Amino acid sequence: MKFKDSLKHRDFVITAQMNLVEAPDAESLITQGQVLQPAVDAVQLTDNSSTKLQMSSLAAAALLIPLGIDPVVHMTSRDRNRIALGRDLVGAAAIGVSSVLIRRGRNTLKKKTVDVQNVFDIPALKFMKYIQSLKQSNDDLLAPDFLIGAQSSLLNPGPDWTPKNLVRKCDAGANFIQYPICFDMDTVRSHMARMIELKLTHRIKFMMTLSTLPSASEACRLRDSGNRLPIPQSIIARMEQASDPEDEGIEICAELLRELASIPGVSGVNLMTTGRLASIPAAIEASGLSRT
Secondary structure (H helix, E strand, O other), rough: OHHHHHHHHHHOOOEEOOOHHHHOOHHHHHHHHHHHHHOEEEEEEOOOOOOOOOOOHHHHHHHHHHOOOOOOOOOOEEOOOOHHHHHHHHHHHHHOOOEEEEEEEOOOOOOOOOOOOOOOOOOHHHHHHHHHHHOOOOOOOOOOOOOOEEEEOOOOOOOOOOOHHHHHHHHHHEEEEEEEEEEOHHHHHHHHHHHOOOOHOOOOOEEEEEEOOHHHHHHHHHHOOOOOOOOOOHHHHHHHOOOOOOHHHHHHHHHHHHHHHHHEEEEEEEEEOOOOHHHHHHHHHOOOOOOO
């Protein structure tokens, strides 16, 4: 079952993010895919989120689809103009991609060792509208049920807060919203309660993101990075006190997976890791939410 079908028919969808930086060739990419495939509904392929050299998400999708692995292909407006993005989109649909996640992408800072130009020819919102227009046209380039994903900030809303940018993405044709990593379930519950109150869950699906943490030091790094990921001190304390931090990170992820699956309005989760990729299927199995 493809991701677009799973999101429609399953109560809770699980995807996993592949590490394309560590998959420079077909063999290593396929090995990653085989590790994840039995445990997830789809894999997510990032689009040069950093300046590190990696396989393109489109090439990765072309290698995975014949193996029955459904990819959610990320497309970033930072690196290509609208012509290149449009060509990649048509190419993606031609090889069997049926879900994309559209991102603006961060500015690439110029350094002595990295001298690249940011493009930003077309804003992510406009590109989503363009994809929506293709879905509604008679050209048959994209199927009407082709999924458009977008990103949004996850925050603890006030009683009068309205997510204007998120509503714009809904209006532009987004079918699902994917939030950044969050380990704070109180924030998730509060945020989703507001989405339900505003009836946005009738218009769009909401996916959270979790990570298996390999160590307490990595948890602290993620918390203190520029992204300021919300990782409660209680989780870091558990990692510090654990005799096997990696196993503890898997168990923490499993607990949070079960909790996310019980939160009204949450349709799924994307899992990632900076540790061993096998920790993702291990966390899913430990959560009792296994696909098999």
